[in-house]
Amino acid sequence: RLKSETAAVIEELKKAQIECCMITGDHALTGVAVSKKSGLIDSTRPVYMAEITSLHAPPPTSMHNARSAGFLEAPSSPATKGAGFMRSRSEREMPSEIEGEEEEEEDAGIELHGIHMTSSDHAVHFEETVHDHERRDSHATSIAAVRSVVGMEQKVLNFHLLDEDTSGPLNLSLESMLEALSAQQKTSDFEIAINGPSFEYLHKMAKQGDPEPLYLVMERAKVYARMSPEQKQLLIELFADEHRRIVGMCGDGANDCGALKAAHVGLSLSDAEASIAAPFTSSITNIRPLLDLMREGRAALVTSISCFKFMALYSTIQFITVLRLYQINSNMSDFQYLWIDLFIIFPLAVYMARTGPYHKLSKQRPQGRLISFPVLTSVLGQTLIAGAFQAFAAWWTLQMKGFKCNDACPAAGDICNPAKKNMESCCAFLPLGCPTKPILSDTDDNEKSVEASSAFLFSQFQYLAVVIAFNTSKPFRRSIVTNSLFFSCFVVLSICSTFLLVGPDPLIQDLNHMITSLEMERFPSFFFKWKLAGLAAVNAVVTYAFECVVEWIAKKRMSMQKSIGVALGSLFLLLALSLVPCAVIPVLRYT
Numbered sequence: 001r002l003k004s005e006t007a008a009v010i011e012e013l014k015k016a017q018i019e020c021c022m023i024t025g026d027h028a029l030t031g032v033a034v035s036k037k038s039g040l041i042d043s044t045r046p047v048y049m050a051e052i053t054s055l056h057a058p059p060p061t062s063m064h065n066a067r068s069a070g071f072l073e074a075p076s077s078p079a080t081k082g083a084g085f086m087r088s089r090s091e092r093e094m095p096s097e098i099e100g101e102e103e104e105e106e107d108a109g110i111e112l113h114g115i116h117m118t119s120s121d122h123a124v125h126f127e128e129t130v131h132d133h134e135r136r137d138s139h140a141t142s143i144a145a146v147r148s149v150v151g152m153e154q155k156v157l158n159f160h161l162l163d164e165d166t167s168g169p170l171n172l173s174l175e176s177m178l179e180a181l182s183a184q185q186k187t188s189d190f191e192i193a194i195n196g197p198s199f200e201y202l203h204k205m206a207k208q209g210d211p212e213p214l215y216l217v218m219e220r221a222k223v224y225a226r227m228s229p230e231q232k233q234l235l236i237e238l239f240a241d242e243h244r245r246i247v248g249m250c251g252d253g254a255n256d257c258g259a260l261k262a263a264h265v266g267l268s269l270s271d272a273e274a275s276i277a278a279p280f281t282s283s284i285t286n287i288r289p290l291l292d293l294m295r296e297g298r299a300a301l302v303t304s305i306s307c308f309k310f311m312a313l314y315s316t317i318q319f320i321t322v323l324r325l326y327q328i329n330s331n332m333s334d335f336q337y338l339w340i341d342l343f344i345i346f347p348l349a350v351y352m353a354r355t356g357p358y359h360k361l362s363k364q365r366p367q368g369r370l371i372s373f374p375v376l377t378s379v380l381g382q383t384l385i386a387g388a389f390q391a392f393a394a395w396w397t398l399q400m401k402g403f404k405c406n407d408a409c410p411a412a413g414d415i416c417n418p419a420k421k422n423m424e425s426c427c428a429f430l431p432l433g434c435p436t437k438p439i440l441s442d443t444d445d446n447e448k449s450v451e452a453s454s455a456f457l458f459s460q461f462q463y464l465a466v467v468i469a470f471n472t473s474k475p476f477r478r479s480i481v482t483n484s485l486f487f488s489c490f491v492v493l494s495i496c497s498t499f500l501l502v503g504p505d506p507l508i509q510d511l512n513h514m515i516t517s518l519e520m521e522r523f524p525s526f527f528f529k530w531k532l533a534g535l536a537a538v539n540a541v542v543t544y545a546f547e548c549v550v551e552w553i554a555k556k557r558m559s560m561q562k563s564i565g566v567a568l569g570s571l572f573l574l575l576a577l578s579l580v581p582c583a584v585i586p587v588l589r590y591t
Contacts, residue, residue: 005286007039012291014039016361021222023232025255028193028225032162041222047191048159048172050198050217157201162193174213181216193223196231203234211242218243233258240264250290251278267293291361298476299357302366306470307353309379313466314345316383320390321459330449333519336456344460344493348467351486355477362475364555374554381546382469386462389539390455393532397454400525453521454532460497461536464490468540469547501536502529 013020020040024031028049035041159172172180177192194202194217202214224235236259239247249256249263252270257277260266266278267290275281282289318340325331367374467490473479480487500508505522512518523529 002034002038003286005288007037009287009291010039012361015363017363018294018361021224023224023227023235023259025227026225028195028223029162031223031225032193035223041191045189045191047162047193047223048177049162050157050159050177050192050194050221052155052157052197052201054155155201157198159192178213178216181220191223192217192221193225194221195224196226196228199224199227199231199235203238214238215242229255229258232256233262235259236262248290248294249278250287252285265293265297294361295357295359298361298366299355301368302476303353303355305367305370305375307349308370309375309382310349310352310467310470312379313382313386313470314349314463316379317386317390317459317462317466320383320387321455324390324394325452325455328451330452332452332456333517335515335517335519336452340456340460340463344463344497347489348463348486348493351483351489352467352471352480354485355471355473355480355483358474358476358478364475366476367554374550377553378470378547378550381550382466382543385539385542385546386466389462389535389542390458393454393458393535394451396531396535397451397528400450400523400528450521450523452519453523456520457497457501458532458536460493460500462539462543464494464497465536465540465543469544472547472551498533501533 010020022031022035022040024034032041032047032049036043041047157174159174159177161170169176180190202217205211206214218235218238224231227235232255236247236249239245240262246265247263248265248267249259250267250269251260252268252272252274254273256274260268260274260277266280268274268278268281269285269287269289271281271283280293322331369375468480471477471480471486480490500520505526508520508522512520
């Protein structure tokens with residue numbers, strides 16, 4: 001009897017379109033029976049077993065005859081320790097705690113193509129297709145010619161129906177099975193089981209120049225029985241290298257060590273020998289931890305890429321801000337830099353990685369490369385959006401009512417005389433003089449200005465906008481609301497940034513006196529603060545919407561050819577627009 005977790009875990013993996021198969025050292029009939037009960041194999045479909053027979057050997061025993069002869073253990077035998085597999089002979093001396101009975105279990109295993117489970121050691125492998133690849137054309141090499149190789153001339157590989165109660169031919173030759181697999185591919189209405197000698201036979205054919213039979217059978221086989229430890233390792237390597245899949249292995253026995261080491265991800269269900277070869281070890285003796293491992297792994301991958309994008313945009317936004325101010329011989333103050341780096345970027349970058357994984361697996365696969373279309377498009381597009389809004393904010397700052405700088409204003413570095421009556425407006429808001437006039441080489445005090453305050457206050461909201469855009473929730477992570485530290489930090493920083501922008505001038509002046517290095521200048525127009533806040537809100541909406549569009553295109557472009565054209569066209573347009581900030585900011589000098 002299977003453990004209660006096994007069937008549910010396999011069902012969730014199948015819903016996520018993760019291919020599953022079983023590897024076992026036990027008899028094929030036992031593996032097929034366990035696979036049917038666990039849901040790995042559709043019990044309504046006929047199952048064909050691949051076996052090596054001599055040219056004059058009698059036909060193999062069917063499942064019906066095997067049951068009557070006592071060769072097959074019924075699937076109602078005791079529950080396996082991990083995924084409904086039989087225990088290995090080395091475990092027979094260990095007591096079974098299920099229903100208080102001590103029973104012996106045979107060595108069986110399941111391999112989930114997305115998970116390959118082995119039950120002599122309950123090995124479970126999970127595989128995810130990384131790239132769809134074209135199937136090879138029908139093999140041109142004659143199978144009969146391959147059989148003439150030394151050691152194979154007296155052997156033949158046939159497929160026979162295990163259960164005679166199901167519909168279908170009782171026996172199929174290798175040629176007939178390959179024709180059926182080539183014609184129906186993954187839509188075939190039957191299942192395949194294969195044993196170790198048959199697997200070795202097909203592998204020999206592949207080494208002799210005819211890989212198509214092995215390739216087609218591996219694409220459809222769900223049960224690999226009577227597999228030796230070396231064959232398990234070879235199978236994992238073939239899935240990873242030849243089929244270009246991400247392969248995982250779950251096992252708990254010494255004969256799984258080679259396969260656990262060969263897999264991309266290995267999960268040991270015991271503290272014995274398998275835990276040495278596997279990078280992950282679980283104290284729970286069923287395959288439920290496999291789901292947790294996959295969900296956590298996907299969430300960690302997505303979070304790492306999000307952190308990279310956020311830090312890239314942080315550097316880019318600050319570069320644009322500084323470039324904008326350098327164009328007018330101005331700069332932010334030391335405390336303004338400190339506020340952005342230490343109080344905004346640092347806590348957000350630390351806490352954003354604490355968001356947990358989504359509660360269920362998704363059919364969608366996360367992006368696993370930094371140099372890829374979604375990542376590059378996102379970073380480039382957000383850079384252009386930030387630059388365009390910064391350029392517009394710089395131009396809008398110069399349009400404030402009562403704000404001007406003309407020839408009557410003092411040069412940069414010349415201090416305005418506050419005792420002078422009817423002084424120019426530039427002296428009221430630019431006490432160090434017009435930045436576009438030659439700046440003194442021995443001064444570094446040209447920070448306190450309306451432009452610097454505008455750039456500093458507006459850039460705060462750009463950092464907050466991109467961190468939300470890069471922290472979308474499902475299908476890989478939970479909502480940011482569940483990350484209490486990150487969400488609380490974001491809310492507090494949003495309130496503080498809003499206060500610095502739209503707070504009353506007397507309070508801002510008091511803050512300037514308390515923190516002398518803040519050096520914020522008040523705006524000539526009271527309503528301009530709210531205009532700048534509205535512009536920041538529009539910037540946040542555009543930033544989030546653009547990220548959603550990039551994710552949608554990345555999700556659909558594999559299945560929709562038109563999306564690729566749209567994506568490339570959008571990328572070309574963004575590249576063309578990348579020159580806009582460079583063209584706009586230099587002309588924003590005072591005249």
